[in-house]
Amino acid sequence: MKKILLINQHSSNHGDEAAARALTSKLKEVRAEFSILYNASGESFELDLPLEFREVRNTRAITNLEKAQIMASLNVPSQPFRGLFSRDARAEYEMIRKSDYVISMPGGANLGLYEDWRYLWRLMMAQRLGKKTAIYSTSIGPFRDNRFKKMAFQVLKGADWVSLRDAASIKYGRDGHVNFEESIDTAFLVQDFVSTTWQGKDLGDFGVPFAPDCYCVFVPNNLTAGHRIFRNVPKAHLDALYLALLNRALATGMNVVMLPQLFGNGNDRRYFAELAAKSDDPSRIFVAAEDILSDHQQLIISKARFVVGARYHSVIFAINMRTPFLCLSYENKMRYTLELLGRSEMGIDLTELSNGASHEEMISTGAAHVDKLAKGDVAPADQTKAQAIAQNTYESFQRRFLIAV
Incomplete structure (x- = not known):
């Protein structure tokens, strides 16, 4: 039986969880032995995935010495450096060596903005060892x-199959002469799979104290706490924007559910509670538990009047559930997903704050959009198109990569 290794699987994030659950639900149909190598740090790293794995391994934060060794090994044949690798790196190398196929799982711009050397090293080792390698619906650059x-x-050029999930990545891929498929977020792939996890569930099972259509979902993002693009943006400006939109939603008569996207090592709930406490009516704001499965977050979003999202997958979930939204975009992947679906008017580009844009003007624009959402004057984005793109990507993956398994 062929051995398939899934690598670079992000954890502690319900968006990455949703993409992984969608793809692995399809891979269940493949007759193979699976192992998985996470790209996470911390103890709570394993996701609830519908596949059985022969071997599961997590990584930990890379040290400066390990980074130097990894970078050196990328410039020369790997064999002379194997004895210098850390225990963790040697174990990862062995997982790659024992596999027949290596699939780099869907995720963010580790090949680009985040400059993840271990992520890159795993892919290069797979290719040097002659493994058939796929890079599934990721972002690249800047x-x-x-x-x-x-x-x-x-x-990217050495991979047997590549798909890129947003227009900015597609442009980088074309400029770099990479052979790739144009894709979209993998969370759109399996709608029926999401629905089956809802059976017998309702809002009360997740602590939501509001009736359907009597609340909106609000998902801020503490971007000034570490995101590279927002290093020069005052925290007070971003907080003021979120708080103004939160209060505007309350003023329309909506209750508010805040859905943490990070779990394990994340700080979403703490930040959400901080904003809720400063709002005009904390009693009408419910901060959900961070361990609610991504499928069930989508259930909560499906019953909301609208979504205001400053995290990528809160918007992906809204599109998937045909729920109107306002996208507070912090990276290209968000803005260009809206462009792909022809709904750019549903977004505000937060990255302009780092270029000196006025947060007061964004508040004014966002407040007007919230008013329209509350009145039902904004149509949802095209779920059907997004799901069709995701399905076409997987069918290409089957034909061009999995056919020999």
Whole structure:
């Protein structure tokens, strides 16, 4: 039986969980032995996935010494460096060596904005060891380090199958002469799979104290706490924007449900509670538990009047559930998903704050949009188109990569 290794699976994030659950529900149909190598740190890293794994391994934060060793090994044949690898790196290398196929799981711009050397190293080791390698519906770029960029494109060009999930990544791929499929977020892939997990569930099972259509979902993002694009943005400006939109939603008569996207090592609930406490009516705001499965978050969103989301997958979930939304975009992947679906008017580009844009003007624009959402004057985005793109991507993956399994 063929051995398939899933690598670079992000954890502690319900968006990555949703994409992984969608893809692995399809991979259940493949007759193979699966293992998985997470790209996470912390103890609560394993996701609830519908596949059985022979071997499961997590990573930990890379040390400066390990980074130097990994970077050095990327420039020469790996064999002379194997004895210098850390115990963790050797274990990862062995998982790759024992596999027949390697699939890099859907995720963010680790090949680009986040410059994840371990992520890159795993892919390069797989290719050097002659493994059939796929990079499934990821984001790439922007690139700051020319050395990392050169190696990232070497890996992208060397892969047997690649799909890129947003217009910015597609442009980087074309400019770099990468052979790839144009895709969209993998969470759109399996709608029926999501629905089956709802059976027998209602809002009360997740502590939501509001009736359907009497609440909106609000998902802020504490971007100034570490996101590279927002390093020069005052926290007070971003907090003021979120708080103004939160209060505007309350003023329309809506109750508010806040859905944490991070879990395990995340800080969403703490930040949400901080904003809720400063709002005009904390009693009408419910901060959900962070361990609610991504499928069930989508159930909660499906019964909401609208969504205001500053996390990528809160918007993906809204599209999937045909719920109107306002997208507070913090990376290209959000803005260009709206462009792909022809709904750019449903977004505000938060990255303009780092270029000196006025948060007061964004508040005014956002408040007007919230009013329209509350009145029902905004139509949902095209769920059917998004799901069709995701399905076409998987069918190509089957034909061009999985056919020999």
